Every structure is written in structure tokens, then in C-alpha cells.
Amino acid sequence: MAKILMVLGSLHKNGFQEQLAKEIEKQIGDRAEVSFLDYKDVPFMNQDIEFPAPASVEAAREAFKAADGVWFVTPVYNHTTSPLTLNLLDWLSRPLEVNVRETAVSNGVKVTFSSASAPGAYTEMFADVVKLANQIGMDVLDAPLFGHGLTGEWMTGELALDEAAHEAIEAQITAFLAKIAE
Template structure:
């Protein structure tokens, strides 16, 4: 059975708090025998239909990773109550045909399971998680029903470092279990 999972961080920031969460989830998945790769979305050009065919190399590399993976896992901040541009950009790229003569998203995108998690301010990322769920459904992907978002503690902003509490860890552990259940169904 394919055990490859591709993860995406919606933040490009060096000290990203969402990266701390991504790494926690990555370790949890690896402990359960999954092979996890984080996609580098920082090199992707902005979606532009003029440059779709042939696809830029960075786009082909991401498509290849998505193709090899049985599911995706997105961890993201919330920008103005919505999806950060770098994340929307990669989703727009993978939603498009690989071959100009074959319309629609490629088979390796359609129906693919996607878990979504995030960290933000007071909203606990609830706005971006809800928006992403709708977006992924419109892309004919399969968002995991069980999402997990946290409100960033004040100390994270003060120190520049996110230390996950036991409560946070429990939330992501539960999501990992739901994700594995969905993969095995």
C-alpha cells in the first residue's frame, strides 16, 4: 500500500509557527509508518495561463510529488480571514490540466484526500479551514472532515517560538488518527 504523504505549509516565513505544527504532524505520521515529504512551494511562479504549457519545472516537480502521494496534508496560517496567496497558488496550479488537450484536473488530483490544519490568532484558524474545505471540494479533492486549528498563545508572539501544549498535541494526534482511518476506508 502507498504510504507517501505530501505536506504543504501555507506560510513561507522562516520562523513559521505553522512549520512547528507541520513537523509535529510529520513525526506522528512517520511513527505510524508513513513516508512524508514537504513540498517546496516557494519557487512556484504565480499562476498565469500564458505559461501553463509546457509547465514550469517547479510546477512539474510539485505535480510529480502529488502524483506519488496517496494524500496531502496542509498546515496553514490565516491571512485576512482567508487562504494565504502561496497556498492558493499551488492549489490553483495543481487544479489545472497537465495536457492542454485533456481538460480538467489530472486524475492524481481528483478525489485525493487532504487533511487541513492551522494556527492563527483568535479565530483558531477557523475561517481559513472552512474556506479551504470549500475550495478543495470545488477542486474535486476530498478534504478530511475532521480539521484542527489552534489559537497561537501570546508567548509564541513574544518569543518567536511556538511550544505545543499537551492540549494542542492531543488535537493533532486525534486528527492523525482520523486521517489514517479515512485512508484505510
């Protein structure tokens, strides 16, 4: 059974990204084993502490290595992905050995992205983060990607997905599981 690692781009407890990720996990059902990455202790990327990397970075790297695919669910911050996500990608793109780029954990990792954010805001973010993921050697499922445009949900704090949203999520799940199986 495929192992999918969910990475939330927000630390907000029961926030929209977590709610969306849990809905994706629910829709995946028994087609894959889903786990969530806890990386709140990963420090800002800093070459002064790169070798040896902090234990929290090593734990994140090991989780990525153990996964067959990684699904990022991230909010939009200033038209791009969250600083939390960017920082993790920075660490993953760094080589495990000094000056040996090929040893970076990001190389070949199968990834996809989803978001719950302002209507349409995720489109530009997806283009940006897909470009970055490709740049650091990830194997990206860049379509279909699911973006949910938050509307009245801002007031309630509860994600409201309609049938069309569930169908779009299903299309992304199907495509990502096929990519993982390649």
C-alpha cells in the same frame, strides 16, 4: 507505509506553520512516511505559461501524485488561506491537457488542513479552504481539523502546544490515516 506530503502555506523559516508541521510529523512517527514539498519557485498561475507548465509546477504535481495524502499547514491571511497555498491549488486544479478538466492533479487527492494563527481565526479559513478543495475535486478530511490559537507565542516565536493540542493533533492524524487507508 502511507506517504504523506506536508505543504506549508508560509515560506517563513521556522515559523509557526513549520513548527506545527514538524510537531505533526513527530506525532505521526513511524505510522507514515512524511516529506515536505518545496514549492517556493512555483510562479503565479498564468495561462501564458500553462502549457507546457514550468518545471517547478511539474515537480509539485509529481510530488502530489506520489503521495497517498497531503497535509496542508497554513496560516490565515485576511480570513482565508495564504496566497502561497491558493496559488499552488490554482496550479493543481488546472488540467494537464487543454480543456480536459479530468486530468487535473487535484482530482481525488486526499487532503487535510491545520493552522497556527490568531485564536479562532482558522475556523473561517478552514471553511473557505475546505470548500475550495472540494470544488477542485480533492477528497477532503474536513473534520477533525486542528487549529492552534497563538497567544503569547507571538512574542517568543516558539509554538507552545499543551496536552489538549497534542490530543487534537492525534485525533486528526488518526482520522487522516484512516481516510488514506480507504
